[in-house]
Amino acid sequence: MPDTHTAPKPAPKSEGRVARRQRRNRAALIAAAREIMAEKGVDAATMLEIAERADVGAGTVYNYFKSKDELAVAVLESLMHELAMRIETVTDTFGDPAQVYAFGIRTVLDTATTDPRWKQMLPRSEVIADALFRTMGPFAIRDLNNAVAAGRFRVTDPALVWRLTCHAIIGMSLAITEGRQEADSKVPIIARLLCMAGIDGEGADELAARSLPDLPPAPVERN
The missing domain is CATH 1.10.10.60 (Homeodomain-like)
Incomplete structure (x- = not known):
């Protein structure tokens, strides 16, 4: 043989x-x-x-x-993947795997509430949350697993935690952009989302309040 x-x-x-x-x-x-x-x-x-x-x-x-909405979702997925790669360049320098995940979800919340290309899609919240789950899931679920392995989080189903987090982020982003939620409540929002990863309230509050390093600039759209 x-x-x-x-x-x-x-x-x-x-x-x-x-x-x-x-x-x-x-x-x-x-x-x-x-x-x-x-x-x-x-x-x-x-x-x-x-x-x-x-x-x-x-x-x-x-x-x-099939439709302009489907194309718009594809556009947003490309922006999501681009954002994930920009997050990677920052979080690769972190020593705490829990901070990697916390920085990622805070950056998504900030982007969804400030970037016009995201904001205009927020009313399609269910579709956008699902796109977020698919596109950034490989990064977020990996980060959750790394934090679990380091003993920082306690999660038995990372995919479920990430799906719940996606819907919460998009829902809260829509509420913020529509004025139904205060924009300065982002830190407590992130802390509560971190609690879903199995970290205690005090630890979640400390993680959510950490300073945010700057992201590398996004590529400039061609006019």
């Missing part, structure tokens, strides 16, 4: 021309939608102008996104 440890592995299957074109078209549509929605908002943007800026046929856009 051949030695499976030394036998050459088959080369990865190359991406076909159609698949490459589809990937490029989808990326171009998201990039164009990001620009136009940043310029005029989700409601005023049209699928036609997004398709034109992406250099994609007006009818073709619906092969990738």
